[in-house]
Every structure is written in C-alpha cells, then in structure tokens.
Amino acid sequence: MPSSAAQSCWITGQSFVAAAPFVLFAFLAAVLVARVSWVIYYLYRYRRSGRGSIREALLATSANIEVQRQPDDDIDDELDAYIEKVANDFRFLAQRQTDVSLVGGSVSFAAWTALFIAVSDAGIESGISDRTLALLLSGAMLLLAGPICLRREDFHWNYILRESMLYVGFTVVLFSLCSIAIDLGGIGASIGALIVAFAVVVADLAEVKSHWELLRYKLPEPAGNDPEGDAESQLPAGLA
Helix, strand or coil: CHHHHHHHHHHHHHHHHHHHHHHHHHHHHHHHHHHHHHHHHHHHHHCCCCCCCCCHHCCEEEHHEEEECCCCCCCCHHHHHHHHHHHHHHHHHHHHHHHHHHHHHHHHHHHHHHHHHHHHHHHHHHCHHHHHHHHHHHHHHHHHHHHHCCCCEHHHHHHHHHHHHHHHHHHHHHHHHHHHHHHHCCHHHHHHHHHHHHHHHHHHHHHHHHHHHHHCEEEEEECCCHHHHHHHHHHHCCCC
C-alpha cells in the first residue's frame, strides 16, 4: 500500500510538471491581452473624447498631452500631482524605453545564442526544451523590435506600443527562466516558477489598470493643435 501511494504521488507530480508549461502560456496570454487592451482603449478614448479620427490618434504627439478634469472628478492632491508628472515626462520615458529595450534585447539575444550552442552540443541530455529557447528568443526579438520599428519618439501611439513591447518582452524573458526551472527541476521548481510567473502577471495587470485610469485624465491633442490654447475650455468653472 505505501508503494502504491508513493507511486500515485509520483504520477500526480509528473502530471503537474507536464501541465506547468500550459499554465505558463496561459499567464503569458493574460499579459498580452492586457497590453493589447491598453492600445485599443487609447484609440477608443481618443475617439470618444471627440478629438478626432483614429488616424489623428496615431499622429498625436506626447508633447501635446494635456490633463483633463471634469466638474464631477474627485482628485486628491497626490493623484493630481502624479497626473501632472506623467503628462510632462513622456519624452524622458520614450528615451528610457529605447535604452532599456536595446540593452535588454541585446543581453537576452546573447543569452539565447549561448544557450542554443550549449543545447546543440549536449543534445537531448541538456534537458532544455525547445519551448525555453523559443521564449528567450521571442523576448529578445520583442525588446529589439520596439525601438527599431517604432522610431518616432514623439508619437504617443508609438510610446504606448513601445512600452507594451518592452514589458511583454521582459515578461517573456522571465518566463523563459521559469521554463528552465520547469525543464530541469521537479515539482517544487515548477511550483516556484509558476508562483513567480503569477506574481509578474498580477503586477502587469495592475499597471495596465493604472494606464486605463490615467487615460481618463490625459490624452494628446491632434497634431498641430495648441494644448494650452484649449486647456481652459476643458477645465470646470472656477479652475480656468
């Protein structure tokens, strides 16, 4: 009987390890959906605010960000200061995106190259799956593609796409490390890897939620408009 119970536990553990990669990809899908929803919500808010067409939303620049306030908005001083800071820091953030993406992508690609060579030399005995290599390469490509394909730092649309590619890229790289733990470790390593992956997903969803909330208060004006000229018309009586 004890041997039967031990065998049952072993089978259960192996089943969990086999299912862990599918859970990992489900977590990755949640991150992708959240980031895509931010992109779509920006276009929706731009059209809904009456600023212009989707084409104008794609051409609007971060320099033309203005903070919106409606008469029924209840904004405390701390949130008000945060909204103002975010609205004024897009150029710095765009430059940071480029630097971090290129460095992170280059390091990730170098790590993939070294790992690929090691796996090729060791063959099946390495224990590293093709899934792990694919995740690491995908993360490196996402990080490098952002600043290379989206070069106009002033377009707010590009900022949102680069930010999404940056965080998704690093998430995929981290998930490749979790995949290594699943490949080489047992049930304990798989559980630890999934806990780390889940924490990353929760943090990313919380950040996307904050981006959604900020889109209520800050949107760029169409290219060529003077945000300061229209700012007073957007403020409730008493604030203009």
